[in-house]
Amino acid sequence: MTQASARSLDVPADATIPSRHPKAPGVGERIPPHNPACRGCADVPGGIHMESWVDDDRGEGGDPGVGVAVRSRMAVTDDMQGGPGLIHGGYLMAAFDECLGSVAPLVTRSCVTARLETDFRAPVPVGTTLWLRARLDGVLRRKYFVSAEARLDSEDGPLVGTARALFVQVDLQHFLRHGRAEDLEAIGASAEQIRAARG
Numbered sequence: 782m783t784q785a786s787a788r789s790l791d792v793p794a795d796a797t798i799p800s801r802h803p804k805a806p807g808v809g810e811r812i813p814p815h816n817p818a819c820r821g822c823a824d825v826p827g828g829i830h831m832e833s834w835v836d837d838d839r840g841e842g843g844d845p846g847v848g849v850a851v852r853s854r855m856a857v858t859d860d861m862q863g864g865p866g867l868i869h870g871g872y873l874m875a876a877f878d879e880c881l882g883s884v885a886p887l888v889t890r891s892c893v894t895a896r897l898e899t900d901f902r903a904p905v906p907v908g909t910t911l912w913l914r915a916r917l918d919g920v921l922r923r924k925y926f927v928s929a930e931a932r933l934d935s936e937d938g939p940l941v942g943t944a945r946a947l948f949v950q951v952d953l954q955h956f957l958r959h960g961r962a963e964d965l966e967a968i969g970a971s972a973e974q975i976r977a978a979r980g
């Protein structure tokens with residue numbers, strides 16, 4: 782296998798699609814913030830205030846509830862402006878990252894974005910609402926392949942962007958080792974845990 786194909790976002794032929802974890806929220810339920818300080822999903826100043834729900838992705842002829850998908854909504858506010866009256870592309874990518882990043886935790890423990898590819902299909906005016914939908918396309922070892930689309934003002938509104946991403950499953954040590962200590966302690970990690978993770 783070449784290096785290029787090993788790191789491709791194409792779903793490998795031997796990938797599987799597991800069901801949602803039994804303790805994950807059910808279809809239609811709101812997905813809670815994964816961190817109270819997250820600028821993606823928590824209600825904090827400077828965030829994009831994304832709201833997400835578990836969606837039903839039955840696939841073609843699939844069993845109800847077996848698929849894993851997320852629906853998200855984000856208001857496109859003045860402070861997201863790039864071009865005059867238009868969203869900055871980085872905010873659209875942040876929206877995709879947040880929506881796509883909510884998919885794998887419905888199946889497994891924490892995952893982080895390893896690769897994210899975005900196609901900007903049409904300009905997004907400020908003052909509108911973005912509706913996103915992401916689904917799990919396949920899992921291979923620690924790799925979660927996901928894809929998403931973004932539509933304007935309603936779930937079946939004009940398509941303004943599409944994205945594919947790879948999320949890699951990590952354990953708590955990832956955060957304990959790399960996160961700022963005061964933020965880890967704010968969510969309950971002890972100084973001893975943080976020291977131990979850092980050797």
Ligand SMILES: CCCCCCCCCCCCCCCC(=O)SCCNC(=O)CCNC(=O)[C@H](O)C(C)(C)COP(=O)(O)OP(=O)(O)OC[C@H]1O[C@@H](n2cnc3c(N)ncnc32)[C@H](O)[C@@H]1OP(=O)(O)O
Pocket residue numbers: 787788789815816821878879882891892893894895896922923924947949951953956957965968969970
């Ligand atoms: C008390 C504590 C509480 C904590 C509570 C946590 C709460 C839960 C928070 C969740 C938060 C989410 C928030 C939203 C999503 C973000 O925004 S996450 C932030 C942005 N992302 C990052 O910071 C990730 C930075 N990168 C890394 O840490 C590491 O590169 C990674 C991604 C973990 C991979 O490193 P690694 O674990 O050493 O894995 P590695 O063996 O290199 O790769 C594994 C596989 O993935 C493939 N791969 C790796 N990188 C790539 C790539 N870029 N392209 C293609 N393939 C790749 C490898 O080829 C390999 O494939 P196989 O050999 O299995 O075929």
